[in-house]
Amino acid sequence: MSMPATELAAYNFAYLDEQTKRMIRRAILKAIAIPGYQVPFASREMPMPYGWGTGGVQVTAAILGPQDVLKVIDQGADDTTNAVSIRAFFQKVANVAVTTHTGEATVIQTRHRIPEDTLREGQVLVYQVPIPEPLRFLEPRETETRKMHALEEYGLMHVKLYEDIARHGRIATTYAYPVKVAGRYVMDPSPTPKFDNPKMHRSEALQLFGAGREKRIYAVPPFTDVVSLDFEDHPFEVQSFDKPCALCGARHVYLDEVVLDDRGGRMFVCSDTDYCETRRADGHVGEMLGQSQEAAE
């Protein structure tokens, strides 16, 4: 990622010029007023490739101020190249305070996860979205999907989920699992695991979604119903894991598989690294750490 050679001139505070920020801010306000509806906006080129979350970066840049504390996560981790680069970008162009602790952050930009700690009032969660249109795989034409949203015609989506059930005996979708927002719009929650869908429902935090390549912004206000689509005889269920986190022993959190060696050894650990580290600092010990402690004795 190439950093822009800008000084921290006020006019380009947070990289974007004022006119662009106004345009994005107006889109955010309409997105909040129409929960789940995708507001078109004139996405700008950012000094990073599209796959790096330019939509989320633009939303963050438009809302961020000197008082904010920013956290950036990628798949739950603060220390991946993507998260580190975006955090460094905003430190440079907005001179903003940063943190890895969910509880300290006022703005959290995320790719593909929602933190395990319950978000609270006053926090803003900004999602990086690759494909904002939940109906895209069923109907590639934008004119048609727009019409379907306008008429609230979501039958096709239910047919797709039901075909899943017919084929696999269950709804096979595990990521970007479609939700209905405030009883009206069907929305793509971004490629978060469906494990995270219940966290969106009536969250105290404001949730903003930015898709850079597809030029869309959408939002879920706090305390807004977010319901995962399902059927009476096949209710929505989140993934469950057989074992707790191998490092901190946490249950009921989303775990990533980590391969330990080339003999098939593996362990499951919290995808939310801040959550896991905080638990370990508080003295919680998972199976793997327990073993290594015993081995050291």
Added chain:
Amino acid sequence: MDNRNEGFTGGFPDAVYNSQTVFRTLMDCMARPGSLGLVTPELMPPAPLGVAAGALMLTLCDHDTPVWLSPKIAQSNVPGWLAFHCGAPLTREKSEARFAFLEAGAHLPAIAHFALGAQDYPDRSTTLVIEIEALDGGRPLNLTGPGIRDVTHLAPRGLPAELLAQWTDNRALFPRGLDVVLTAGRQMIGLPRTCKITALEV
């Protein structure tokens, strides 16, 4: 102050940071209908525009956003101030306005005359900023809807009499509809189209 200069002075002392602060206040107000927002930057918009209403104008309006002004505001120094600070075009057609401003006590035009968005582009609608006497001390109202945990209470004083009746029609248009910001001096409250307003018996 010399009235001839009023069109140029009284903007944000620090446009970049002040507009960010005001936007965040408004964003919170729209995300949490009924919660009170306070405009802290020092600015002096020309009368009859209030401080919060003027701050919203500076924060949101530019050459991409046609603005409709009430007859009284249109005859004040506000059009010059708006042109100088924002470069926003004025429109006489309410249906073309992205933003519209009413001073305290102004007659509320029929909401249906403003831009209400299309069924497939409901975002293309007017945001109406209405100055009122005060955001408290008036007739009690209950607000429910997205952004509100259960119910929130509001008692705006000097709300245009027609607003509540028209708001029911506005709600029926969803996802189309008008969004409203109530301002009183430095304070503001957001009323997005999703907000359900119920008048309490007194």
